[in-house]
Amino acid sequence: MTILVTGARGHVGRAVLDALFAAGQDVRAASRDATTLDVGVPAVSADLEDAATLDAALDGVSAVFLYTRPQGIEGFVKAAEAAGVRHVVQLSSSATLEPKSAQSHLARLHRAVEEALEAAPFASTVLNPGAFATNVLGWREDIAAGVVRTAYPDARIGAIHEQDIGDVAARILTDGSHGGEALPLTGPEPISFREQAEVLADVLGKRLRVEELTPEQEAARMAARGWPPEVAPEVLRTWERTTREPSVVTDVVREVTGRAPRSFRQWVEENRGAFG
Secondary structure (H helix, E strand, C coil): CEEEECCCCCHHHHHHHHHHHHCCCEEEEEECCHHHCCCCCCEEECCCCCHHHHHHHHCCEEEEEEECCCCCHHHHHHHHHHHCCCEEEEECCHHHHCCCHHHCHHHHHHHHHHHHHHCCCCEEEEEEECCEHHHHHHHHHHHHCCEEEEECCCCEECCECHHHHHHHHHHHHHHCCCCCCEEEECCCCCEEHHHHHHHHHHHHCCCCEEEEECHHHHHHHHHHCCCCCCHHHHHHHHHHHHHHCCCCCCCHHHHHHCCCCCCHHHHHHHCHHHHC
16 A cells, blocks of 8 residues: 655655654655655655646555645546545645634635545545644744744644644554544644743743734735735734634544644754754
8 A cells, every 4th residue: 555645845744754654654755846855765746736747646556645735636636536546635724614714715725625525536534733833933033033023922822743743644544544524633732922932942042032023014024934915814813813712722633643742842842953
């Protein structure tokens, strides 16, 4: 049984690869350009938006970890059906579970793929993680200057370690469980941006102050980092809401893998080298 992991260059894709490799599974990595992909397993170039590139990637594949790419999803479904794929695990977003998700640009993009997979002739499972612990990598320049700048520093989110997403995906890809389900994934507790800064300061041994930005300043920073202009306002509204109503956390990681989700502190300890 060969399992294809798309988006293998990303944090989550690599976590899925690591979990599958550790479990002794036959795994194949896919990226738009696999020639520079160094992941220790067979790799293939495949563009999810170009169906002509998918046949070779899907040859002999029984299960797929799929990044959300709305453009080209119909071609992927046809290619996966033709290849005999039995199960697809999609990395979606908690945005599709948010109130008024029908008005959310981000939710619509992910939901388009969810709906295409729901109508497909093979089984599918949707993973709906919230905020990633890796998001704090966007603070690296600020941290080097001794400050964390963010809007809504008291927004409380259930930041999840990417390896927990990888472990959940690997378990489902391996045993074929949870077909037809959507699984909301979170870390073990809601943690505010201010508390994240405190953890970073403690683990890195560095004094950090928190500087609160206006929503407009944060939106400008997001734009400079390449965030789509439609997405930033939606994210900021979610952050504002979670200053009043902390993000709901779930126990899905434990239910699927049999162990508790990793804490934000554990993520920082494992990734301290990323902060210089």
